[in-house]
Amino acid sequence: MNRPAPQTRILSSTKAVQVKTKISQLINNIKSVIYIDTVKLEYLLAAKIAGGHVLLADSHGVGKTSLARALAGSINWKAKQHQGQTIKVDSFSRIQCTVDLLPQDILGYNRPDSSGKAFIFMQGPLFAHFVLCDEINLLTPKTQGSFFQAMEEKTITIEGKTYTLPDPFFIIATMNLKGAHLFPLPAPQLDRFMLQLSIGFPGAADEAEIIKQHGRLDGWKDFSPVMDSDELLEWQSLVDNIEIHPDIIDYIVACVKKTRVHPEIVMGASPRTGVKVSRLARALALIRGESFVTMDYVQELFINAVAHRLVMKDPSQSSAKVLTDIVKTIPVDAFRKHFLNKPKG
Numbered sequence: 001m002n003r004p005a006p007q008t009r010i011l012s013s014t015k016a017v018q019v020k021t022k023i024s025q026l027i028n029n030i031k032s033v034i035y036i037d038t039v040k041l042e043y044l045l046a047a048k049i050a051g052g053h054v055l056l057a058d059s060h061g062v063g064k065t066s067l068a069r070a071l072a073g074s075i076n077w078k079a080k081q082h083q084g085q086t087i088k089v090d091s092f093s094r095i096q097c098t099v100d101l102l103p104q105d106i107l108g109y110n111r112p113d114s115s116g117k118a119f120i121f122m123q124g125p126l127f128a129h130f131v132l133c134d135e136i137n138l139l140t141p142k143t144q145g146s147f148f149q150a151m152e153e154k155t156i157t158i159e160g161k162t163y164t165l166p167d168p169f170f171i172i173a174t175m176n177l178k179g180a181h182l183f184p185l186p187a188p189q190l191d192r193f194m195l196q197l198s199i200g201f202p203g204a205a206d207e208a209e210i211i212k213q214h215g216r217l218d219g220w221k222d223f224s225p226v227m228d229s230d231e232l233l234e235w236q237s238l239v240d241n242i243e244i245h246p247d248i249i250d251y252i253v254a255c256v257k258k259t260r261v262h263p264e265i266v267m268g269a270s271p272r273t274g275v276k277v278s279r280l281a282r283a284l285a286l287i288r289g290e291s292f293v294t295m296d297y298v299q300e301l302f303i304n305a306v307a308h309r310l311v312m313k314d315p316s317q318s319s320a321k322v323l324t325d326i327v328k329t330i331p332v333d334a335f336r337k338h339f340l341n342k343p344k345g
Helices: 013-032 037-048 064-073 103-107 142-154 204-214 229-241 244-257 271-289 295-309 320-330
Strands: 054-057 092-095 108-112 119-123 128-134 155-158 161-164 168-177 193-195 265-266
Touching: 013 037, 013 064, 013 229, 013 271, 037 054, 037 064, 037 193, 037 229, 037 271, 037 295, 054 103, 064 092, 064 128, 064 168, 103 108, 103 142, 108 142, 108 155, 142 155, 142 168, 193 295, 229 271, 244 271, 244 295, 244 320, 295 320
Parallel strands: 054 168, 054 193, 092 128, 128 168
Antiparallel strands: 108 119, 155 161
16 A cells, blocks of 8 residues: 655745855865865765765875864754663773774773772763764774664663753764775665765965964864754754655665666665665755755766775775766656756745
8 A cells, every 4th residue: 555655844935045045155165274165065065964874985184083073063962861861971082902902892882980889880981962083994893792772772782771862963984995904894884974084185385284274283273163953953854854855765766776686796786775865865954055866966876876886796896986877877858847947935
């Protein structure tokens, strides 16, 4: 039996403009201390607003930690209690991954109190709004697995007791592409990242500005928050109000299904992929002041949102190149029966 689609409350043009203006302030604040391509920063913010996590596959020293710090520091965090919990939640924490880290080093553990008759929970660094997990593929598979529940359910279970993680909860994980003692992330964990990005190296002019600003001890002196955490939570709820036409959903499904039959791909994208792509596209539309998703947004995001989820027949082959071909070969016009690019206004 066909069930009616849930009713979506469409975002008003006025509200869309208000969000875009505030997002621009946030972007400018972050870029006052970090040199990053604006479009890549939009993608990262879209993933955060969409409730996802980001994997940065990049080189050392390009500003990954500073980016996470700037994003967390741009927000005034209001302390909230979660389901009766009294655990202190940090605005930002960093996990420097090494091969000897254990799951309890990340999640936390129970230790006996001074009387020896009760236990005290010692929380791990995952109890934060923004978590930077640096060099995640240096962790052993057992320790990598400690992120599974947190990333998908936003909860942590220690010795039978479940703790709720704060909202918003956002992980930025960095991954080395080459090096010794690396443990590849399993496909189910890669699938839990909404998208994969690379900051890349700055141009010569930007690199000179980096040296001028951060070659001093007071490079962050004038940096301060520009928004409250309640606004971020509001944006997350507004993603549901961004219109996505059934034709665009059909297009996403067609692209995802094509990855499962492509001769160069051993394991294609999961059904979770379409959910993540659609939500990411809606969040990007919100960031850019739109109340609806266009085909262009899906095509723009598709590679960054899907490439890391695939297992290639030839590991040396670029999954991004195959996805580019897929996006080009799926006939867009077949999915534009009633919905081209909506006129603005």
